[in-house]
Amino acid sequence: MIGRRKRGDQSGSIPPSTVPGPSVTAAGARSVATADGLGLVMTGDGAVGTQVAHAVVLPAEACASPSSVVCPAGLSNLVDRVSLFVGREEELGQLDVALADPGNVVVQAVHGLGGVGKSTLAARWAATRTSMHNPVWWITADSPAALDAGLAGLAAALQPALTDVLGQEALRERAVQWLAAHHGWLLVLDDLAEPADIKALLARATTGRFLITSRRATGWHGIAKPVALGVLDPSEAVDLFTQILTHDGLRVSDGADEVCAELGYLPLAVEQAAAYCAETGTSPRGYLDLLAQYPAELYAGTAEGGDPRRTIARIWHVTLDRLADDPLTGQILRTLAWYASDDIPRTLLHHLAEPPALQRAIGRLAAHSMLTFDADTGDLSVHRLVQALARTAAPRDPHRELQSIEQARSLAIATLSDAFPADTQAPASWPISRVLLPHVEALTSHAQSLPDVDTASLLERMGLFLHGQGAVDRAIAPLHRALTSCSWVLGEDHPYTLASRNNLAGAYESAGDLGRAVPLYERTLADQVRVLGGDHPDTLSSRNNLAGAYESAGDLGQAIPLYGRTLNDCVRVLGEDHPYTLASRNNLAGAYESAGDLG
CATH class of the missing domain: 1.25.40.10 (Tetratricopeptide repeat domain)
Structure with missing residues (x-):
C-alpha cells in the first residue's frame, strides 16, 4: 500500500516470509x-x-498513570532455583548489608565464573526476603532484547489487560515509569552481559533495589557495588553432591570429596556430576574412572577454579556418552544451542521427533541436569556454557561433529523462521x-558465518x-x-x-x-x-x-x-x-x- 508512515515494508520480501508490501503510508498523522x-x-x-x-481500542487501564497502579500483594515470578542450596552465608550477609542501604536506588552485582552459582545465590537471597519487597521480579538480562522483554512482562503482570494491546516498547516504558514512581520493589537482573546495558534503566528507576548477576568482573564503577563469588568450600561442595544423591535415595560411597576436588568445586559441575551418578547408578569412584579416560588438558586448573568450559565440556561428553542409545538427546542439545538460554518454547523442537520420543528425550536431559524446564509453561532453559560447547565443533568428539552442528543450526533457523510471524504489524x-524475539537475536548473533x-x-x-x-x-x-x-x-x-x-x-x-x-x-x-x-x-x-x-x-x-x-x-x-x-x-x-x- 502507498502511505507515509509505514514505508518500511514492500512486496518482494525475502522467502519464506511474506513481508507486507508494498507499504507506504500517508504523511504525518494523515x-x-x-x-x-x-x-x-x-x-x-x-x-x-x-x-x-x-x-485497537485501548482499555481504561491504559489511560491510568503508572504512578496510580497498585502492585498486587506478593507479586513475584521467582522460580525454584534453590531447593538444593549449601553454604554462601558470607555472601548472603554481604547482600543483606548492601541491599539494606537506606539510600535511594541500591544496585548490587554478583559476578564470577560461569557455573559458579551466581543465579542460585541471587535466587536464594530474593526468595528468602520476599516479605521485604513487592514486587520481586526476575529478568533474564543476557541481551537488550531479553531485558526489554522482562520489563514488558512486569508491566503485563501489573496490568494484565494491557498485554495484547500495547507493543513491547510501550509495555517496557510503562514498567520503567512504574518503577520510577514506587518504592519497595526488587528487580533481579540475571546474567547481564554488559554493565552499560542497564545505565539508562538505573538513571530512571531510582527508588528500589537491583540485584544483578553477571560474568563480568569489571565495568561496575559508577553502576553497582560488586560482590565477587568464588567456588564452593570443599565441605560445601561435598555437601551439595551428597544432597543430590541422597535426595534420590542413593547411599553415597567413598570418593565424593575426590570428585568435587577434580571438578574444582564449581557448583554447576558438581551438580551435573552428582546428577549423572544419581541417574545412572554410577559410584563417585566409577565416575572418576570415566573422567580419567579423557585428555589430561581438560583437567588443567579446575581444582584452582580454572576455565569452567573445560569442566562443563567433560561432563557434557560423559553424559552424552551415557545417552548415546538415544541420538535424539544430542540433537536436542545441538538445536537448543542456537537459541537464547531461557524460555525456549518446546515447539521449536517439534521438527525433531514425534511428541512421545521428544518428551522422553527432554526428560532424560533434564534428569542429567543438561537442561531444565518450567513446570507450568514447559519452556526449556539450557546453561550458556552447555550451549557454547554444543555449537562448537571438537575433533574426536562424536557428540560435537561439525556436520551435526551445522545440521542443527540449519534446523534451528528453519524452525524459527516458520514460527516467527510474517505479518509483523498485526497486533x-x-x-x-x-x-521469539530473544531467540531470533541469539540465533542471528551466533550464525555469523557465510x-x-x-x-x-x-x-x-x-x-x-x-x-x-x-x-x-x-x-x-x-x-x-x-x-x-x-x-x-x-x-x-x-x-x-x-x-x-x-x-x-x-x-x-x-x-x-x-x-x-x-x-x-x-x-x-x-x-x-x-x-x-x-x-x-x-x-x-x-x-x-x-x-x-x-x-x-x-x-x-x-x-x-x-x-x-x-x-x-x-x-x-x-x-x-x-x-x-x-x-x-x-x-x-x-x-x-x-x-x-x-x-
Whole structure:
C-alpha cells in the first residue's frame, strides 16, 4: 500500500516470509495502515477523517498513570532455583548489608565464573526476603532484547489487560515509569552481559533495589557495588553432591570429596556430576574412572577454579556418552544451542521427533541436569556454557561433529523462521513475536558465518518487528545485516535486495538519519525503475518513499513534484479509486499544506 508512515515494508520480501508490501503510508498523522487497507486521519479545524477498518481500542487501564497502579500483594515470578542450596552465608550477609542501604536506588552485582552459582545465590537471597519487597521480579538480562522483554512482562503482570494491546516498547516504558514512581520493589537482573546495558534503566528507576548477576568482573564503577563469588568450600561442595544423591535415595560411597576436588568445586559441575551418578547408578569412584579416560588438558586448573568450559565440556561428553542409545538427546542439545538460554518454547523442537520420543528425550536431559524446564509453561532453559560447547565443533568428539552442528543450526533457523510471524504489524502476532524475539537475536548473533537467505529472512522480520514496536535504533542493525546478506547471496538487483534496501532506508528515516535514508531511497528508486520498470507497484512505492524523505528533510521543492508524479502514475496505472491513488493524493495535499499553499 502507498502511505507515509509505514514505508518500511514492500512486496518482494525475502522467502519464506511474506513481508507486507508494498507499504507506504500517508504523511504525518494523515494516514494509518490497517489490516484491510488505508484509513485517512485528517487533522485541523473541521476536518473529517475516513473510517479506519480495524483499530485497537485501548482499555481504561491504559489511560491510568503508572504512578496510580497498585502492585498486587506478593507479586513475584521467582522460580525454584534453590531447593538444593549449601553454604554462601558470607555472601548472603554481604547482600543483606548492601541491599539494606537506606539510600535511594541500591544496585548490587554478583559476578564470577560461569557455573559458579551466581543465579542460585541471587535466587536464594530474593526468595528468602520476599516479605521485604513487592514486587520481586526476575529478568533474564543476557541481551537488550531479553531485558526489554522482562520489563514488558512486569508491566503485563501489573496490568494484565494491557498485554495484547500495547507493543513491547510501550509495555517496557510503562514498567520503567512504574518503577520510577514506587518504592519497595526488587528487580533481579540475571546474567547481564554488559554493565552499560542497564545505565539508562538505573538513571530512571531510582527508588528500589537491583540485584544483578553477571560474568563480568569489571565495568561496575559508577553502576553497582560488586560482590565477587568464588567456588564452593570443599565441605560445601561435598555437601551439595551428597544432597543430590541422597535426595534420590542413593547411599553415597567413598570418593565424593575426590570428585568435587577434580571438578574444582564449581557448583554447576558438581551438580551435573552428582546428577549423572544419581541417574545412572554410577559410584563417585566409577565416575572418576570415566573422567580419567579423557585428555589430561581438560583437567588443567579446575581444582584452582580454572576455565569452567573445560569442566562443563567433560561432563557434557560423559553424559552424552551415557545417552548415546538415544541420538535424539544430542540433537536436542545441538538445536537448543542456537537459541537464547531461557524460555525456549518446546515447539521449536517439534521438527525433531514425534511428541512421545521428544518428551522422553527432554526428560532424560533434564534428569542429567543438561537442561531444565518450567513446570507450568514447559519452556526449556539450557546453561550458556552447555550451549557454547554444543555449537562448537571438537575433533574426536562424536557428540560435537561439525556436520551435526551445522545440521542443527540449519534446523534451528528453519524452525524459527516458520514460527516467527510474517505479518509483523498485526497486533495478534505481537505476543508470539515477543516470545521469539530473544531467540531470533541469539540465533542471528551466533550464525555469523557465510550469509544465507533463511537467516536474512529472520533478520528482516526481526528488524521490521522492532521498527514497528518503536525500537528503531535496535531495528537498524538486523535490517543492515539482512541487506548485506541479500546483496551477497542474491545480487544487488534482486527484488528481495531492493525491498530490503527500502526497509533499511525507512528505519534510518524513522531514526531521523536522513543523511543515510535519502541516498538509500534514491538508489532503490533508480534500481527499481531499471529492474522492475517505472510502473511497477514497488517502484511507485519507492517514489512515494523518496518524496516523503524529501518532505521530512524540509525539501518541498523536490518532494512536491515527486508526489505529483507518483499521483499521476497511480491514476494512470491503478485508477482513480485505488487505495494507493487515494493515499498518494493525500500525501501530495499534505505537502502543499506544509508549503503553505492552501489554495
